[in-house]
Amino acid sequence: MSAALDHPAPQAAAGASLYAAHQKVYAREVQGRFARLRALAVWALLGLFYALPWVRWNGRQAVLFDLPARKFYLFGLTLFPQDFYLLTWLLTIAALSLFFFTALAGRLWCGYACPQTVWTEIFVWMERLTEGNRSQQMKLDHAPWSLAKLARKGTKQLLWMSFALFTGITFVGYFSAIVPLSGRLVRLDVSFWEGFWMLFYGFATYGNAGFLREQVCKYMCPYARFQSAMFDKQTLVISYDEARGEPRGPHRSGMPAPKGQGDCIDCTLCVQACPTGIDIRHGLQYECIACAACIDACDSVMDRIGSPPGLVRYATLAGLEGKPTRLLRPRIAIYAIILGSLLTGFAYALAHRMPFDLDVLRDRNTLFRELDDGRIENVYSVRVINKDQHPHTFRLRAIGLPDAQIDSDAPAQRVPAEEVRTLVIRVRIPGGEQRGGRTFRIALEALDRPDLTVTSSARFLAPQTQENP
Amino acid sequence: MADDERAVGRAAAARAVESIGPAPAQSEDWSRLAECLGVTLWTSFIASCLETGLIFACFDPLTLGSAMGLDVYVAPSVLALRPAIYALGFFVFWLFTFVAASLTAYMLSSGPHES
Numbered sequence: 001m002s003a004a005l006d007h008p009a010p011q012a013a014a015g016a017s018l019y020a021a022h023q024k025v026y027a028r029e030v031q032g033r034f035a036r037l038r039a040l041a042v043w044a045l046l047g048l049f050y051a052l053p054w055v056r057w058n059g060r061q062a063v064l065f066d067l068p069a070r071k072f073y074l075f076g077l078t079l080f081p082q083d084f085y086l087l088t089w090l091l092t093i094a095a096l097s098l099f100f101f102t103a104l105a106g107r108l109w110c111g112y113a114c115p116q117t118v119w120t121e122i123f124v125w126m127e128r129l130t131e132g133n134r135s136q137q138m139k140l141d142h143a144p145w146s147l148a149k150l151a152r153k154g155t156k157q158l159l160w161m162s163f164a165l166f167t168g169i170t171f172v173g174y175f176s177a178i179v180p181l182s183g184r185l186v187r188l189d190v191s192f193w194e195g196f197w198m199l200f201y202g203f204a205t206y207g208n209a210g211f212l213r214e215q216v217c218k219y220m221c222p223y224a225r226f227q228s229a230m231f232d233k234q235t236l237v238i239s240y241d242e243a244r245g246e247p248r249g250p251h252r253s254g255m256p257a258p259k260g261q262g263d264c265i266d267c268t269l270c271v272q273a274c275p276t277g278i279d280i281r282h283g284l285q286y287e288c289i290a291c292a293a294c295i296d297a298c299d300s301v302m303d304r305i306g307s308p309p310g311l312v313r314y315a316t317l318a319g320l321e322g323k324p325t326r327l328l329r330p331r332i333a334i335y336a337i338i339l340g341s342l343l344t345g346f347a348y349a350l351a352h353r354m355p356f357d358l359d360v361l362r363d364r365n366t367l368f369r370e371l372d373d374g375r376i377e378n379v380y381s382v383r384v385i386n387k388d389q390h391p392h393t394f395r396l397r398a399i400g401l402p403d404a405q406i407d408s409d410a411p412a413q414r415v416p417a418e419e420v421r422t423l424v425i426r427v428r429i430p431g432g433e434q435r436g437g438r439t440f441r442i443a444l445e446a447l448d449r450p451d452l453t454v455t456s457s458a459r460f461l462a463p464q465t466q467e468n469p
Numbered sequence: 470m471a472d473d474e475r476a477v478g479r480a481a482a483a484r485a486v487e488s489i490g491p492a493p494a495q496s497e498d499w500s501r502l503a504e505c506l507g508v509t510l511w512t513s514f515i516a517s518c519l520e521t522g523l524i525f526a527c528f529d530p531l532t533l534g535s536a537m538g539l540d541v542y543v544a545p546s547v548l549a550l551r552p553a554i555y556a557l558g559f560f561v562f563w564l565f566t567f568v569a570a571s572l573t574a575y576m577l578s579s580g581p582h583e584s
Contacts, residue, residue: 193552
């Protein structure tokens with residue numbers, strides 16, 4: 001490498017002027033259209049993350065995962081652990097969306113929406129704020145320690161750490177109501193686990209966005225490794241148009257390419273702009289997170305030298321080979337259909353979610369009991385879950401068990417809004433009706449909503465023979 | 470001629486890469502150990518997040534406690550136990566998945582196919 005550097009380059013003067021120009025172009029690079037798009041994504045996503053816990057809805061935190069009470073509040077919706085299937089459903093939708101967008105346009109997720117990218121963007125921004133642009137940062141890193149260096153580095157660390165801690169506090173604010181939490185934080189009166197998770201999440205943010213950065217994508221991210229399985233020749237990926245760019249070499253400023261030379265002036269701005277440090281001109285590489293910084297960088301150079309933009313651009317492999325580009329293809333259609341039906345199903349399930357639920361557990365201590373009057377009794381523990389935002393009074397009924405009666409301490413059970421009540425019920429049938437075990441259903445009805453009934457199956461046990469239970 | 474120019478191009482690229490001057494920690498390649506540790510910690514982290522969510526959505530630790538004969542519904546303050554159990558559960562899951570992941574990494578990298 002040093003031998004190459006010592007190469008007596010005939011274009012040394014041109015190279016030097018190009019290098020000087022790099023800084024200017026580099027400064028403008030952050031203003032490209034993809035950089036704007038990413039800045040938008042960063043602000044929207046981080047804004048959402050930091051603002052959401054403070055949003056109120058019906059007098060309480062709009063989004064709160066109340067782990068101690070095992071209730072998830074999502075605006076007007078209260079989810080219980082019984083609704084966990086909705087979450088797994090949502091995860092399936094998320095995974096399929098990832099497949100869909102990857103097949104369509106490569107790693108859109110990585111470049112714009114991944115928390116790793118989004119937080120790194122903010123940390124890099126703070127770094128630029130305190131240490132200047134890349135060459136200033138490099139100079140600072142190589143300079144001996146001085147008061148000025150200490151001040152710059154110290155300010156950066158202070159910014160990073162406070163932001164990371166703020167991130168950790170916000171994260172815990174999703175699980176422990178953030179308004180009282182911040183009050184307790186001021187009085188340094190947070191619980192052990194609250195404090196622990198604040199530091200844990202804060203530290204993870206600080207380490208990942210401040211130090212690990214692209215190494216997470218390169219070494220640790222599983223998606224980076226298998227995303228190529230979703231690619232085909234019709235996937236839009238960030239590519240260098242080799243046919244147009246090669247052979248590369250310097251041009252005179254403002255002049256078209258010399259004869260026999262491609263449009264790439266080898267300014268290496270695309271390499272400098274790359275957060276993962278690769279050269280896009282070597283083709284698609286797994287380190288590429290598709291942030292499109294190289295497109296912005298190259299477009300600005302093409303603009304300067306008077307060539308059309310798009311030497312580095314979103315293109316399909318087929319398109320680069322001169323074949324027709326077909327974005328709509330069976331793979332995309334199949335992903336879209338599955339995704340569409342999952343989304344519709346999810347919306348339907350959410351809209352038609354039963355406002356109450358029922359769990360039935362047999363009493364494990366006794367199989368059955370024979371009462372003095374000859375009836376057979378089984379005991380169950382029943383959990384009535386009122387997911388609705390209004391209180392309801394419920395009644396229980398046995399289905400599929402002839403002449404069965406349900407006896408409990410309170411015949412009609414009133415359950416407040418979003419509460420769970422556990423009650424013990426005794427189901428009795430006349431003696432001699434039944435031998436052995438039998439499955440039946442226990443139905444839960446709200447007195448004010450007779451149209452809605454939830455049932456849960458249970459097992460009723462009776463003696464095999466009348467004489468010898 | 471073209472080769473010569475490519476060499477110049479490469480030199481310029483090399484110069485540029487050096488002039489970018491990323492923070493020292495960023496440009497270094499990870500050692501094999503760091504890579505193994507990073508990967509196994511991260512994959513087991515993701516797995517244990519999912520496990521924690523799934524297990525504790527299906528089983529309330531306090532109900533498990535009462536099923537074992539502990540009368541845990543007595544005081545509301547006991548509710549505060551839940552987050553602690555979730556957290557401990559998460560770390561136990563992480564530990565086990567990490568052990569499994571590192572064993573997998575070790576065995577795959579030292580097996581007959583590798584040598």
